[in-house]
Amino acid sequence: MTNPTRIEVCADKSCENWNVAREIELTDAEVADLEVQAAQAQADRIAREAEEQALAALKASARAKLIAGQPLTEEEAATIVL
Amino acid sequence: MASTYELIASVTVGAGGASSIDFTSIPTTYTDLVVKLNLRNTATGSPRGWAFVRLNNDSSAIYDERMVYTTNGTSAASASNSNGTEISWNPVVGASATSNTFSNNLIYIPNYTGSSNKSFSIDAVTENNATEVALVMNACIWRSTSAINRITITGASSSTLAEYSTGYLYGIKNS
Numbered sequence: 001m002t003n004p005t006r007i008e009v010c011a012d013k014s015c016e017n018w019n020v021a022r023e024i025e026l027t028d029a030e031v032a033d034l035e036v037q038a039a040q041a042q043a044d045r046i047a048r049e050a051e052e053q054a055l056a057a058l059k060a061s062a063r064a065k066l067i068a069g070q071p072l073t074e075e076e077a078a079t080i081v082l
Numbered sequence: 083m084a085s086t087y088e089l090i091a092s093v094t095v096g097a098g099g100a101s102s103i104d105f106t107s108i109p110t111t112y113t114d115l116v117v118k119l120n121l122r123n124t125a126t127g128s129p130r131g132w133a134f135v136r137l138n139n140d141s142s143a144i145y146d147e148r149m150v151y152t153t154n155g156t157s158a159a160s161a162s163n164s165n166g167t168e169i170s171w172n173p174v175v176g177a178s179a180t181s182n183t184f185s186n187n188l189i190y191i192p193n194y195t196g197s198s199n200k201s202f203s204i205d206a207v208t209e210n211n212a213t214e215v216a217l218v219m220n221a222c223i224w225r226s227t228s229a230i231n232r233i234t235i236t237g238a239s240s241s242t243l244a245e246y247s248t249g250y251l252y253g254i255k256n257s
Contacts, residue, residue: 004101004242006234011091011251012107021093026101033141034101034236037134041170041238045132048161055159 003031055079088112090251099124099242103235103249110195110229112253119187119206121174122244123237129179130208130216132238135169135189137200137224139232144225145169151218169224170238173216175208177244183209184247185216195229 062076123131187206204220
């Protein structure tokens, strides 16, 4: 089974392969590194999305309370831009 | 009149895709660098994905990023990452997005040969005929004093960059 490939382009005009795209198979170490990157990125994204959802919920709650004339918590008040 | 904004190298991903686009042997004859990308990845299940950015193939934990972003077009948020092994907030269009759409990404790297840490910016937006899109403005830094000679854009989550994704590397001279 072959590894994924990357496209390498030499940006040096004095290079024999200047601006020629070459497909180079990744080494096993590079593939392993990609998988580590992917796992960390996925964890970061999950954390970010959870933060986004929490913020959206706070904003919705703040809006509903404002309309109903109810007091806001400090967290809800902090979502309001003045 | 001498050219002050010059295309150095370009690439279009062919059939079968690629895990990354890798500009190597970048000459030191310019002042700033600009990378323009139009990207789509093959990872299913989401209309947006991400493409990591590494400089000089350096995987040390010396990348920081501070970003303002939206993923739905109605609310904005901010976030930050410190001590990363790459820059990760660089959005691309995912396989579940509207067909034949690609992200627009601009990476601006001033003073890439200077002896200070390398700060740069990413300005990126994805395309999708639906509510979920991504718009990211990202202030980045690679805490290295080395001149930049290589820029690697890698599809995240083991996805590949799809056919017809493109990358263009430009050099800007200050005279």
